[in-house]
Amino acid sequence: MKLSDIYWYLKQDISKIEKEIEKTIDAEHAILQEASSHLLKAGGKRIRPVFVLLSAQFGTYDIERIKHVAVPLELIHMGSLVHDDVIDDASVRRGEETIKAKWDNRIAMYTGDYIFAKAIEIAAAETNIALHQTLSEAMVEMAIGEVEQIKDQYNWNQNMRMYLRRIRRKTALLIAVSCELGALVAEASEQDRINLKKYGYYTGMAFQITDDILDFVGTEKELGKPAGSDLQQGNLTLPALYAMHQDEQLYEDISAYLQSGGDKLMDMPGVIRRIRASGGIDFSKKLADRYLAKAHDALAPLESNRAKRALTEIAEYIGERKF
Structure with a gap:
């Protein structure tokens, strides 16, 4: 099952959102234009705009208003990726050079800031104060999340609560806001907005946990980056975190690598095999499934329509996806 098959009937509006994003990042400065376009051409699932479009179908659906939410949310996501790549010192994303690798850290940071600014500019077309409050609060939370990610990089002494808090800010928050604001701009009922926000949060948590699983079970071709990249870059995710507490030697090996700031050599293929053997993948999958069950529960009260x-199906896709 592919995402494109799930929301094929949104093809025309998704195409419109894509064109609006292209138009929005058009910059007068040549380097900003080139760097922003490079990021856009790398592609992506555009799942946040899709959540906006689907959630808006529980109210008055007007693509000319909805685009003022869908475009900014995707731009905010794109800008955060640029900043993440600087923090992680990542050279590849989706099989392409990152902006920081193709140019440098300064260009990457200013490009991310430019994309954030364009997101706010587009959202300004909507006059609903609640919309702007929700969007600004989300951006504040994401900024805090970026600082925490820096703090936790190469930190071996982490627990599950720290991990869940981090992925809430990194992924779940923006997906929850996508659902909430899609419903808000379409003037859906308050209860529908609440249920859609819950659905987005639980789906977002499952989405990121699944991403973290795939980092240890996917191939470089599927992932667009080497397997185990998160751990290699000093980011301790749930499968590794669980495995460390099941295998004392693995705990010592990963801790030594992280404490060295990534300088100590580590047999990554061997570590990946041991994480798989520890039950870390199964544990993480079960937690993702629990979040998805809650996502389905949040959808239950909504009226039955094509969007629902x-x-x-998107929740089911997240539970089954291979890359």
């Missing part, structure tokens, strides 16, 4: 079916 698509949201249900």
Whole structure:
């Protein structure tokens, strides 16, 4: 099952959102234009705009208003990726050079800031104060999350609560806001907005946990980056965190690597095999499934329509996806 098959009927509006994003990042400065376009051409699932479009179908659907939410949310996501690549010192994303690798850290940071600014500019077309409050609060939380990610990089002494808090700010928050603001701009009922926000949060948590699983079970071709990249870059995710507490030698090996700031040599293929053997993948998958069950529960009270079916299928896709 592919995402494109799930929301095929949104093809025309997704195409419109894509064109609006292209138009929005058009910059007068040549380097900003080139760097922003490079990021856009690397592609992506555009799952946040899709959540906006689907959630808006529980109210008055007007693509000319909805685009003022869908475009900024995708731009905020794109800008955060640019900053993440600087923090992680990542040279590859989706099989392409990152902006920081193709140019440098300064260009990457200013490009991310430019994309954030363009997001706010587009959102300004909507006059609903609640929309702007929700969007600004989300951006504040994401900024805090970026600082925490820096603090936790190469930190071997982490626990599950720290991990869940980090992925909430890194991924779940923006997906929850995508669902909430899609419903808000379409003037859906308050209860529908609450349920859609919950659905987005639980789906977002499952989405990131699944991403972290795939980092240890996917191939470089599927992932667009080497397997185990997160751990290699000093980011301790759930499968590794669980495995460390099941295998004392693995705990010592990963801790030594992280404490060295990534300088100590580590047999990454061997570490990946041991993480898989420890039950870390199964544990993480079960937690993702629990979040998805809650996502389905949040959808249950909503009226039955094509959008609800698509949201249900997206949750199922996240639980089954291989890359």
